Amino acid sequence: MISVPQLxxxxxxxxxxxxxxxxxxxxxxxxxVSKRLKAHKVVQGGSGRAHYTLAPSAAVQKIAAAYKxxxxxxxxxxxPRFYDMASLTESPSTFKAVIDIYVERYxxxxxxxxxAGYDARGFALGxxxxxxxxxxxxxxxxDCKSPGxxxxxxxxxxxxxxxxxxxxxxxxxxxxxxxRVALVDDLIAxxxxxxxxxxxxxxxxxxxxxxxxxxSLPSLGGxxxxxxxxxxxxxxxxxxxxxxxxxxxxxxxxxxxxxKEGGRVIV
Numbered sequence: 001m002i003s004v005p006q007l008x009x010x011x012x013x014x015x016x017x018x019x020x021x022x023x024x025x026x027x028x029x030x031x032x033v034s035k036r037l038k039a040h041k042v043v044q045g046g047s048g049r050a051h052y053t054l055a056p057s058a059a060v061q062k063i064a065a066a067y068k069x070x071x072x073x074x075x076x077x078x079x080p081r082f083y084d085m086a087s088l089t090e091s092p093s094t095f096k097a098v099i100d101i102y103v104e105r106y107x108x109x110x111x112x113x114x115x116a117g118y119d120a121r122g123f124a125l126g127x128x129x130x131x132x133x134x135x136x137x138x139x140x141x142x143d144c145k146s147p148g149x150x151x152x153x154x155x156x157x158x159x160x161x162x163x164x165x166x167x168x169x170x171x172x173x174x175x176x177x178x179x180r181v182a183l184v185d186d187l188i189a190x191x192x193x194x195x196x197x198x199x200x201x202x203x204x205x206x207x208x209x210x211x212x213x214x215x216s217l218p219s220l221g222g223x224x225x226x227x228x229x230x231x232x233x234x235x236x237x238x239x240x241x242x243x244x245x246x247x248x249x250x251x252x253x254x255x256x257x258x259x260k261e262g263g264r265v266i267v
């Protein structure tokens with residue numbers, strides 16, 4: 001028969017072994033995660049404080065090489081270059097490289113509790129990030145297209161002319177007070193869209209954890225506009241961009257060579 005003291009000693013010994021095993025497992029997990037996180041080095045961006053981007057790497061080069069743009073003759077908007085995110089989503093390995101970067105960045109302790117994507121390309125980008133992180137994905141819709149009770153942003157201008165200003169809206173209850181929200185879009189140009197989303201997050205009592213876009217167009221001054229909005233209310237908000245448009249060269253044009261049809265739409 002085992003005595004009580006022997007049971008105590010055995011229990012303590014087992015606890016020590018389990019504790020050591022748990023500590024070792026946690027340490028191994030931490031090393032694995034840390035190694036993964038270091039795969040993509042984050043550096044200070046070109047637009048000052050709290051703007052972060054990626055140092056050159058094989059993954060960044062892969063994304064830049066795959067990203068197509070179209071001239072006004074072959075794009076839905078009259079802009080010099082229309083960057084087509086479909087060129088990423090149509091390449092599974094490239095799209096996975098993009099998603100992996102975000103998952104690595106946001107899986108750290110204290111990361112976002114909500115991923116919110118902008119209508120419409122932010123939906124394609126944000127949803128797989130949220131699924132991988134196991135957090136809710138919220139849709140930022142244009143022009144009150146969501147059901148339910150909504151909060152609406154101020155109107156904002158974009159890099160292309162339209163008859164009326166766009167406004168963003170969020171359904172009340174989709175984001176709760178105290179949530180940490182990462183706002184996701186395909187690019188940042190004039191900054192108007194980004195600010196609209198930030199307004200709504202703050203209005204619902206949540207915190208903008210970060211605004212992120214795959215491509216930044218520095219010449220349009222979007223980040224500076226965010227920093228100067230309402231006397232700097234978002235001057236310290238983190239902004240993370242993967243690519244500067246200068247890294248996407250002329251060779252990335254998706255315009256079809258020798259196109260002889262009357263227009264880009266075949267009827």
